[in-house]
Amino acid sequence: MNVLIVHAHPEKKSFSSALKDTAKEYFKSKGDTVVVSDLYKMNFQPTGGKSDFKDIENRDFFKYQMEQLNAFNKDLFDDIIKKEMLKVEAADLIIFNFPLWWFSLPAILKGWVDRVFAMGFCYGAGKGVYEKGVYRGKKKGMLCFTTGGPDFSYTEDGFNGEMNKILFHINHGMLYFVGMDALPYFTAFGPARKSDEERKEYLENYKKHLGKIGEFKSLF
Amino acid sequence: MNVLIVHAHPEKKSFSSALKDTAKEYFKSKGDTVVVSDLYKMNFQPTGGKSDFKDIENRDFFKYQMEQLNAFNKDLFDDIIKKEMLKVEAADLIIFNFPLWWFSLPAILKGWVDRVFAMGFCYGAGKGVYEKGVYRGKKKGMLCFTTGGPDFSYTEDGFNGEMNKILFHINHGMLYFVGMDALPYFTAFGPARKSDEERKEYLENYKKHLGKIGEFKSLF
Numbered sequence: 001m002n003v004l005i006v007h008a009h010p011e012k013k014s015f016s017s018a019l020k021d022t023a024k025e026y027f028k029s030k031g032d033t034v035v036v037s038d039l040y041k042m043n044f045q046p047t048g049g050k051s052d053f054k055d056i057e058n059r060d061f062f063k064y065q066m067e068q069l070n071a072f073n074k075d076l077f078d079d080i081i082k083k084e085m086l087k088v089e090a091a092d093l094i095i096f097n098f099p100l101w102w103f104s105l106p107a108i109l110k111g112w113v114d115r116v117f118a119m120g121f122c123y124g125a126g127k128g129v130y131e132k133g134v135y136r137g138k139k140k141g142m143l144c145f146t147t148g149g150p151d152f153s154y155t156e157d158g159f160n161g162e163m164n165k166i167l168f169h170i171n172h173g174m175l176y177f178v179g180m181d182a183l184p185y186f187t188a189f190g191p192a193r194k195s196d197e198e199r200k201e202y203l204e205n206y207k208k209h210l211g212k213i214g215e216f217k218s219l220f
Numbered sequence: 221m222n223v224l225i226v227h228a229h230p231e232k233k234s235f236s237s238a239l240k241d242t243a244k245e246y247f248k249s250k251g252d253t254v255v256v257s258d259l260y261k262m263n264f265q266p267t268g269g270k271s272d273f274k275d276i277e278n279r280d281f282f283k284y285q286m287e288q289l290n291a292f293n294k295d296l297f298d299d300i301i302k303k304e305m306l307k308v309e310a311a312d313l314i315i316f317n318f319p320l321w322w323f324s325l326p327a328i329l330k331g332w333v334d335r336v337f338a339m340g341f342c343y344g345a346g347k348g349v350y351e352k353g354v355y356r357g358k359k360k361g362m363l364c365f366t367t368g369g370p371d372f373s374y375t376e377d378g379f380n381g382e383m384n385k386i387l388f389h390i391n392h393g394m395l396y397f398v399g400m401d402a403l404p405y406f407t408a409f410g411p412a413r414k415s416d417e418e419r420k421e422y423l424e425n426y427k428k429h430l431g432k433i434g435e436f437k438s439l440f
Contacts, residue, residue: 013280
């Protein structure tokens, strides 16, 4: 299996980075191929715009998605974007590994989605979405993230609201949109406030979670 | 009233930009003060990290939120961040004006939230959240956005899912989190596929929407 981990944390000693390393080692030990896009290390630029393209079609009116489509048809994506697209194409499983910032992806990872999941490349122009998405039955997607708040704050009655509702825009709107199985996510709640023992337990639990990937059903 | 419009579209002739201009003119005609943060024009950098700060506290372990808190206490925010914070502080109403990309904010706007809504500045360190948030009863927040898909795709049975569920991470998780009234949002569905007449109607409807801001109840 080919695994792509898209990792978005500025500190290599963070618990988020430990989760990324845990997954990397887990898959390697199973004989899988693992590629990591460490977005902070790569200094990945998140802003979708003209710099995505070697050339653009319409200089008078910049329509991002139309230029993505044009770039896909004419091989005009910037090399950085193209490299990420090749990683996506090769992957059987894509893991987004990140700290939950403002109940969503850190901007650097959101920008990876904006720029790499381009129109023409993985949807649009005759390519379907959701159950007719290009990656249907071909790729799985999974979120692995840390939170600031405790687990009980992410329930229906918790102050932050129910986690599936919070993540709907990612699991349904990004992973499932392009047809990927959106696998059950792994969450480490407030690791900064936990003991070393508890953090180790999270890493062990994450390995167990990864061991069940073959059995997991898609959330949608 | 002081209005801050945080605008995130790379094309000044886009319909999203027309919505921004409509709001700007509407409030000016009412005698309100309007400030626009045009993020693409400003070349705003979305990646939260060390560059947010003039100096950091812990060089061995970079913990973003802790450095935000430290920077708030010691006046160490980068000038660009600080300028945006002053705009937020002065505002009675903050409008996020953007195209809905991947069912969320474009990365450049998500990064504005990551970096400007800093720990210490608008939550944390004795400052509450949600109903005890710092901006409770003081500021209102509102989304104005365009979509690619048609209105019927954003219903409970629609293929994209119910809009309030999609936006929960923004309305609840960003606006209401810091105590702002999360006002009913304005959506222009698929303006790229509409006629000029229909687009004009959207702008007229937006003005009507803005005229009701005083009556609107918060979504939460």
